[in-house]
Amino acid sequence: MTSSPLPRILRRRGEPEHPTFLELFFDLVYVFMLSRLAAGLAEDLTLRGAGQTAVLLMAAWWVWVLTAWLTDLFNPRLPVIQATVLTVMFGTLVMAIAVPEAFDGYGWLFVTAYFGIHVVRDAVLIPGTRVNRPIQARSIRVFFWFVVSAAPWAAGVFVDGTARLALWALAVTVDLGSARVGWPTPRWGRTELASQIFTGPHLSERHREIFVIALGELVLSVGTGLAGSGFEAARVAASAVAFGSVVLLFWLYFHRVEQLLASAGFMTVERVRPGTSTSYSHLVLVAGVLLVSTGSTLVIETPLGATPPAVAIAILGGPALYLLGGCLLDGVLTGRVLWSRVLGIVLLGALAPAMVLLPPLAVLAVANAVLLLVLVGETVTFRSRLVRAPAPSR
Numbered sequence: 001m002t003s004s005p006l007p008r009i010l011r012r013r014g015e016p017e018h019p020t021f022l023e024l025f026f027d028l029v030y031v032f033m034l035s036r037l038a039a040g041l042a043e044d045l046t047l048r049g050a051g052q053t054a055v056l057l058m059a060a061w062w063v064w065v066l067t068a069w070l071t072d073l074f075n076p077r078l079p080v081i082q083a084t085v086l087t088v089m090f091g092t093l094v095m096a097i098a099v100p101e102a103f104d105g106y107g108w109l110f111v112t113a114y115f116g117i118h119v120v121r122d123a124v125l126i127p128g129t130r131v132n133r134p135i136q137a138r139s140i141r142v143f144f145w146f147v148v149s150a151a152p153w154a155a156g157v158f159v160d161g162t163a164r165l166a167l168w169a170l171a172v173t174v175d176l177g178s179a180r181v182g183w184p185t186p187r188w189g190r191t192e193l194a195s196q197i198f199t200g201p202h203l204s205e206r207h208r209e210i211f212v213i214a215l216g217e218l219v220l221s222v223g224t225g226l227a228g229s230g231f232e233a234a235r236v237a238a239s240a241v242a243f244g245s246v247v248l249l250f251w252l253y254f255h256r257v258e259q260l261l262a263s264a265g266f267m268t269v270e271r272v273r274p275g276t277s278t279s280y281s282h283l284v285l286v287a288g289v290l291l292v293s294t295g296s297t298l299v300i301e302t303p304l305g306a307t308p309p310a311v312a313i314a315i316l317g318g319p320a321l322y323l324l325g326g327c328l329l330d331g332v333l334t335g336r337v338l339w340s341r342v343l344g345i346v347l348l349g350a351l352a353p354a355m356v357l358l359p360p361l362a363v364l365a366v367a368n369a370v371l372l373l374v375l376v377g378e379t380v381t382f383r384s385r386l387v388r389a390p391a392p393s394r
Contacts, residue, residue: 288322
C-alpha cells in the first residue's frame with residue numbers, strides 16, 4: 001500500500017467490475033486478426049509457417065493482454081483512456097492487415113503499428129500517473145522492456161526468411177517473458193509478482209470474452225467454407241462436423257468455468273504472477289482454437305481422399321493444444337492437474353499415426369470424438385462429486 005494520492009486516471013476499488021461496451025467493441029478487431037492468422041497458416045502449413053504464425057499471434061496477444069490490463073487498472077470511462085483504446089484498436093487493425101505479408105514486404109507495416117501502439121499507450125499512462133510514483137513505475141517498467149525488445153523487432157524488418165523469424169521470435173519472447181519476472185528495470189526495480197494489482201472478476205470476464213471471439217473466428221471459417229462448398233454432400237458433412245468442433249470447444253471451456261465458480265475454494269485472479277499465467281494459458285487456448293480453424297478449413301476444402309501428414313497434425317494438434325491450454329489454466333486456478341485433458345492429449349497423440357490412413361473428414365470426426373469423450377468424463381465426474389458432497393447444515 002502507498003500513501004501517495006490516487007490519480008484520477010486509475011480505476012477505484014468498488015467501481016463496476018464488468019467490462020465496458022468499449023472493451024467488447026475493441027475485441028471485435030480480433031475476429032479479423034485471428035481469421036488472417038488462420039488463413040495464412042492454412043496457405044503455408046509447414047514448420048516455418050507454423051513458427052511465423054506463432055510469432056505473429058504472440059505479438060497480437062501481447063497487445064490484447066496489455067489493453068485488458070490497461071482497462072483493468074485504469075478507469076475505462078475516462079475520455080483519454082477510451083481514446084487510447086480506440087487508437088490501439090486501429091493499430092491492431094493495421095497489424096492484421098499486414099499479417100499475410102508480415103514476413104515478406106509488409107514487415108515494416110506490422111512493426112510500425114506494433115511500435116505505435118506501445119508508444120501511444122505509454123505516452124498516456126506514464127504522465128497520467130506522475131503524482132503516484134509506485135503506480136507510475138509499473139508503466140515505466142513495461143515501457144523499458146518494450147525499448148529492449150524494439151531492437152530485434154526493428155532489426156527483423158531489414159532481413160528476410162529465417163533471420164527475421166529468429167529476431168522476431170526473440171523480440172516477442174522478451175515482451176511476454178519480461179512480464180513473468182516483473183519487468184526488472186534499472187532504478188525502478190520490478191513489480192512484485194505477489195502484489196495485488198488486478199480486479200479479478202473484470203480480468204476473468206475479459207479472458208472469457210476473447211475466448212468467445214476466438215470461437216467467433218472459428219464459426220466464420222466454418223460458415224465461409226460451407227458458403228463456398230457448392231453444397232456438395234461431403235463438404236456439407238465436413239462443415240457440420242467442423243461446427244461440432246465449435247460446440248465442443250465452447251462446452252469444454254464454459255462447463256469447466258462453471259465447475260470452478262461452483263467451488264467454495266475458488267479465488268479470482270488478482271495478483272501479478274497468476275494474472276500473467278492466466279493470460280498466457282488463454283493464449284494457448286486461443287492458439288488451439290486457431291489451429292482447429294485451420295484444420296477445419298482444410299477439411300471443408302478437401303474432405304475426402306488421402307490425408308497429408310501436415311493436415312492430420314493440424315486437425316489433431318488443434319484439439320491437443322486446446323486441451324493443453326485447459327490444463328495450464330486449471331493449474332493456475334486450482335493448483336491441480338486436470339487429468340481428463342491430459343489423457344485426451346495422450347489419446348490424440350496415440351491415434352495420430354493411424355490418421356494418415358483415413359480421409360480428412362474422418363480424422364476431424366475422430367478429433368471431435370476425443371473432445372466429446374473428455375467432456376462426458378468431466379461432466380460425469382463433476383456430477384458424482386456433487387452427489388457425494390454433504391448437504392449444507394441448517
